[in-house]
Amino acid sequence: MENAALLTDLYQLTMLQTYFELGMEDTAVFEFFVRRLPPRRNFLVAAGLEQVLDYLETLHFSEQELSWLAGCGRFHPLFIDSLAGLRFTGQVDAMPEGTVFFPDEPILRVIAPLREAQLVETRLINLLQFQTLVASKAARVRQAAQDKLLVDFGLRRAHGAEAGLLSARASYLAGFDGTATVLAGMRWGVPLFGTMAHSFVQTHDDEVTAFAHFLRSQPTASTVLIDTYNTEAAARALVRPAGQLAPEGIAIQAVRLDSGDLGQHARQVRAILDHGALAAVKIFASGNLDEDAIAALLLAGAPIDGFGVGTRMNTSADQPYLDCAYKLQEYAGRPRRKRSEGKATGRDASRCCAAWMRQGTGG
The missing domain is CATH 3.20.20.70 (Aldolase class I)
Structure with a gap:
């Protein structure tokens, strides 16, 4: 699998630089979930956890990536230097692969220092959404x-x-x-x-x-x-x-x-x-x-x-995507909620599917 740290969206890095400048290092809690079932789906099947854990356990910026960031003109040298030692040190709560789940159930929860939890968003969604989509079609x-x-x-x-x-x-x-x-x-x-x-x-x-x-x-x-x-x-x-x-x-x-x-x-x-x-x-x-x-x-x-x-x-031809998200639920010990119409995350952040298992990664 391709686990390059730069396999991410630009805004993850621009946010990380701002967090770095402001000294925002407290623990964040993010959850990945599906907002609604696609048409003709009565359930979904969780998949992709193994690849997510492999990504988190090996996450780092290579010298080539750091050199490219330094030369692209978007980021400050001190911030780039701070990325050299970045590793995932948080925890992951997740449904075991193969678990049947429904909308608004958190499939995976990341508890980590803010910049670690933020950076991994794009690749986690990429891995979990695709395999869950295929596994759900295959189950049918x-x-x-x-x-x-x-x-x-x-x-x-x-x-x-x-x-x-x-x-x-x-x-x-x-x-x-x-x-x-x-x-x-x-x-x-x-x-x-x-x-x-x-x-x-x-x-x-x-x-x-x-x-x-x-x-x-x-x-x-x-x-x-x-x-x-x-x-x-x-x-x-x-x-x-x-x-x-x-x-x-x-x-x-x-x-x-x-x-x-x-x-x-x-x-x-x-x-x-x-x-x-x-x-x-x-x-x-x-x-x-x-x-x-x-x-x-x-x-x-x-x-x-x-x-x-x-x-x-x-390709899950009849439904080639999931309406899914990786959203902040807590930062620095305080609940955080997105309240926009149709995309609110107003659940109790402590809610946890009974089928979950805790699996530590990193340090």
């Missing part, structure tokens, strides 16, 4: 899919590499079985799933040869893509290499459908496989899926055993 997909296999397929269309990687983590946290994103497997132990691309089939002169080559190369992860040309014809063609490879101990685990009427193709492919003595082969579907599409397929009785879900979940 899991509800729709019931006990079917669910795999995150969204890296290639995520809004940047970090978004794709964190989407894999957030969806797994919310109940997905795994991801196609390899780095998420290495970094967090998220189970990895994958099949083949249409280009693999296209590089061969015929599908039967492509299937046989792939199955021999990946005998323990044998899901083949059968909709490159004609889905039902490919399903029938698969019967022959399956029989040839059985004596070698290679069994096809699943076929993948990625285009067309997934429900209709699934029914036809299921019949073909069953007739060809391949009743144990499962059907896996992907292609522009979300909770609504999956629910409709299952309601119609489509014989699909698992789903790859990407773009619509990783």
Whole structure:
């Protein structure tokens, strides 16, 4: 993850300089919360705490960043010097990741000297909002899919590499079985799933040869893509290499459908496989899926055993942002409230979700 101290908004630094000049160093209490639920969301799922704690524990200004600040002409030398030793020394109260929550419940509370608590606002919102958004969408997909296999397929269309990687983590946290994103497997132990691309089939002169080559190369992860040309014809063609490879101990685990009427193709492919003595082969579907599409397929009785879900979940396409905020609740031992219309923070600052845990960071 990118944890540079300058990955923040300019106004954080301009405020910090003023605090420094005025000697404002008392303890501040900030809370991150969601003001209201998005449409078609009855709940949200907290996610992103691990990345927030990593950011806070490693927070510092590098020599390169300090040098750039000195040369940009906006900040005083004494203030820049004071940033050299800045570390996060406060405390964090937070809901455990995976906790279901509702509007106006503080998901995370920072208790720290004012400039530390202020500086981290932008990155904390960035990390918590995004993973919470994806985890909440993924939880809806899991509800729709019931006990079917669910795999995150969204890296290639995520809004940047970090978004794709964190989407894999957030969806797994919310109940997905795994991801196609390899780095998420290495970094967090998220189970990895994958099949083949249409280009693999296209590089061969015929599908039967492509299937046989792939199955021999990946005998323990044998899901083949059968909709490159004609889905039902490919399903029938698969019967022959399956029989040839059985004596070698290679069994096809699943076929993948990625285009067309997934429900209709699934029914036809299921019949073909069953007739060809391949009743144990499962059907896996992907292609522009979300909770609504999956629910409709299952309601119609489509014989699909698992789903790859990407773009619509990783971008939370129907609701791509949360109305969330990180607001000051207390400074120097006194409650502080924002009272503007529609954005007031008039709750009791001591209110705390019972599911919270306290976790210290820094010194």
